[in-house]
Amino acid sequence: MTSEEARKHESLNVAIVVAGAAGVGVGAVLADLGLDSYAILERDDVGASFQQWPEEMRLITPSFPSNSFGCRDLNAVTTDTSPAFALDREHSTGGEYAEYLQGVVEFHDLPIRTGVDVESVQRHDDGFILHTSTGVIQSRFVIWAAGQFEQPNDDPFPGANHSLHNSRVESWSAFADECIEDPIVVVGGYESGIDAALALADLGHEVFVVDEDGSWQFRGPDPSEVLSPYTSQRLREALEHDAPIALEDGIRVERVDVEEGTFDVIGTDGASFTTRNQPVLATGFESGLGIVDEHFEFESGQPRLTDQDGSTISPGLFLAGPQVAHNGQQFCSIYKFRQRFAVVADEIATRLDVDRTVLDEYREKNMFLEDLSCCEPDMCDC
Amino acid sequence: MTSEEARKHESLNVAIVVAGAAGVGVGAVLADLGLDSYAILERDDVGASFQQWPEEMRLITPSFPSNSFGCRDLNAVTTDTSPAFALDREHSTGGEYAEYLQGVVEFHDLPIRTGVDVESVQRHDDGFILHTSTGVIQSRFVIWAAGQFEQPNDDPFPGANHSLHNSRVESWSAFADECIEDPIVVVGGYESGIDAALALADLGHEVFVVDEDGSWQFRGPDPSEVLSPYTSQRLREALEHDAPIALEDGIRVERVDVEEGTFDVIGTDGASFTTRNQPVLATGFESGLGIVDEHFEFESGQPRLTDQDGSTISPGLFLAGPQVAHNGQQFCSIYKFRQRFAVVADEIATRLDVDRTVLDEYREKNMFLEDLSCCEPDMCDC
Structure with a gap:
């Protein structure tokens, strides 16, 4: 042998x-x-x-x-x-x-x-x-x-395959270069969603963060349940400097519809976010x-x-x-x-x-x- | 009673x-x-x-x-x-x-x-x-x-009384407002000196940091001997973005001469920094x-x-x-x-x-x- x-x-x-x-x-x-x-x-x-x-x-x-x-x-x-x-x-x-x-x-x-x-x-x-x-x-x-x-959680709802999971993004700068002047919709508002929003807003893009719970609103002693001080502080400072980030809580995304290059992110209670930019999934693993x-x-x-x-x-x-x-x-x-x-x-x-x-x-x-x-x-x- | x-x-x-x-x-x-x-x-x-x-x-x-x-x-x-x-x-x-x-x-x-x-x-x-x-x-x-x-160490050399110890500064922004367009000399290049330089450069001023050892050049496992990662990283990023900070090591300040509103910070080997702005002492306690x-x-x-x-x-x-x-x-x-x-x-x-x-x-x-x-x-x- x-x-x-x-x-x-x-x-x-x-x-x-x-x-x-x-x-x-x-x-x-x-x-x-x-x-x-x-x-x-x-x-x-x-x-x-x-x-x-x-x-x-x-x-x-x-x-x-x-x-x-x-x-x-x-x-x-x-x-x-x-x-x-x-x-x-x-x-x-x-x-x-x-x-x-x-x-x-x-x-x-x-x-x-x-x-x-x-x-x-x-x-x-x-x-x-x-x-x-x-x-x-x-x-x-x-x-x-x-x-x-x-194992990214990149199929959490119908039509999610039209989106891009944040873990597959090499750089937000390269992603942003591909975007047009239309809002970018980020699905998920915990650490990675807020991080994506901050990076994209910093690159001059308008961002909608859509999340059911809206963890950015809460505080607690365990950073695995609320935003870490690092993220929380950056978010607060960005919003104080009028960063173009809209935080939408209480909305569970039900599906993404695509038609002629337009993405329609549909949530509970008829909420809808329409954009020509590919939505970003920050839906964890x-x-x-x-x-x-x-x-x-x-x-x-x-x-x-x-x-x-x-x-x-x-x-x-x-x-x-x-x-x-x-x-x-x-x-x-x-x-x-x-x-x-x-x-x-x-x-x-x-x-x-x-x-x-x-x-x-x-x-x-x-x-x-x-x-x-x-x-x-x-x-x-x- | x-x-x-x-x-x-x-x-x-x-x-x-x-x-x-x-x-x-x-x-x-x-x-x-x-x-x-x-x-x-x-x-x-x-x-x-x-x-x-x-x-x-x-x-x-x-x-x-x-x-x-x-x-x-x-x-x-x-x-x-x-x-x-x-x-x-x-x-x-x-x-x-x-x-x-x-x-x-x-x-x-x-x-x-x-x-x-x-x-x-x-x-x-x-x-x-x-x-x-x-x-x-x-x-x-x-x-x-x-x-x-x-107990600020604010009399470390002759003429130091013409300077301002950093611990007596209420805000760098208010201090900078009083400065004219001339470099600001910071004596001492450890944590508080670099912090002062970063704040003043951020406010648009040219800064000379004068220090004998130049702790910014060294690394070590004890943050009480070298700059902390927080300060070190901010300094590195500022210099990468061409912040107007000049770091002068190997110079021990011997005295400050003042004449007609001009401050002359004199160091070893004939080094001299002349400015019409009040020097800042970051000389510790x-x-x-x-x-x-x-x-x-x-x-x-x-x-x-x-x-x-x-x-x-x-x-x-x-x-x-x-x-x-x-x-x-x-x-x-x-x-x-x-x-x-x-x-x-x-x-x-x-x-x-x-x-x-x-x-x-x-x-x-x-x-x-x-x-x-x-x-x-x-x-x-x-």
Whole structure:
């Protein structure tokens, strides 16, 4: 058997699927534990989904190099790194953040394999068989860290296919160049919708943001439920400077009609927005887990998880990243879900009988969240 | 004795001097401990020194409402509050931050006494006598939390009195209105100097920033040694947009000569900047502690402290705030010095024989930094 063939039927202890923030972060914990039989499988490059952000888009959580005083950089995926320090900015672009992840990979010398597309994950004996574009991998444990940005929710209503999902926009500037002097309709008014509106208004276009809830009106202590301060402040400042943004709440879009190059965005109560510019969908992402859907139970669209973020029906398969949820609380930001990397790693290390003392540091540094009762906003209004 | 007279000779367990970020923060810990015989003495209003910032100036550390996931808001002074949530912005003005502090005072119902100017602090028996503008207070312990913004370093070289210290500027816009079309010279190129230059350039003025070290050229993991990402990024963007800012490093200003309304800022090696606009001093603050200087030993301008931030020569007198330093590391930002509030409170509670279990929560929430060995930047370059 040549080494090429050997690679094609290789056996691992842990396969991490996708080298994004979650895959790199959980991979770094396994490196700290001294695991050698594991790999991070990535179809494209490290941080590929960040690289695909519209070029004007920025991380909404601020980075700050405060590690040495017990305050982790909110966007760090390891205990010892800081995107603020690496990139010297608070709100990096997706491309810059991918650079940071690449830096972490190099610093921790993580076993990344790029160009490996995982096509299926099947149970086999006490583990899993992964069919990939470069061969078959057998792995005792699988950590699914594919994020959600791979599956845009771009068919939420009839006619949505005539629109463009914001995650498919390379740059708002290029998109705006294609637009004519007519309003641009953005469907969805949470982070990405407001971000699109701000970028387009900044480029001189009139924008209608249509949303059922109108999250821009609300405040609350959890930034996954209301606009982040970054977005909220930019919106407020734009409106104070008479940016041509109209915020339309209480309207659920029911369909988009197209006739002779004119788009008619039809909402509840007969609301209608007519424009000759292609509507933008800022409708978020599918809640499913793609090819591993069958390995999870779902409840209200959320994968059910054990206390160690494992599948409840497919032992040995773990979830890492923004789709982790417990007690109705979504761990959808880096500073939230990174606290579960060590929980997953701890469980796997236990089963592999690997020394786990190195994880004490994760506890000390607030990167090992076991007690889930605390995951509820508990702040006063100041 | 009338109650008015009684107040004039009152006795306290703890007197906290000045209701700024440190005074309010350490006061909240004493409230949590259930202390009733203490007061926070403040000459003006809560957060007065923040209120005096130039109106364009912003906090350089970003606020974010991440409390419920184990990441304290960097600018919070208590475990349960977040300026980001209270103010809905990342980088508040000084005035907004003072509002936040006022909110904390109200929420925790802290015993603030405004309009009380502490004129002297003298040892007396086992405690201290404080002479104040409203009477005499005897206190067993004193926590000096006066910050450093009260003592601008505005006489660093001959002729400096012809300049204006940036901390005395109410707004850069009003200052700029008084300027003529001639460059503005800013002496000092750290945070406040660059902030002044950015604000003045934004208002259309040509600015020379003169500094010996030129901190804008350096990077490092500790934002107290290099420009913060907030300032660094704004400077970079301004220069990319051809803002009229000239950065002159390697020049130590030796004096300012004034003749017929013309200011000549003279530096090392014959460097000279001549302008008809009043130079701006961004030369920071005095390192002394004002009226309690005599109660501390000083070493290279830093007050020496016990492991509990007490004076080494005047037992019972503690320091809280940006002038706390250990191992050559300055606790000069809120996210740094707030971790010492509970250390001071713990020591006082021990001596008063007060139950301290409530302080466990401070340990859990990274607001109780005892092990000072960790206060060294320990990050990799990513």
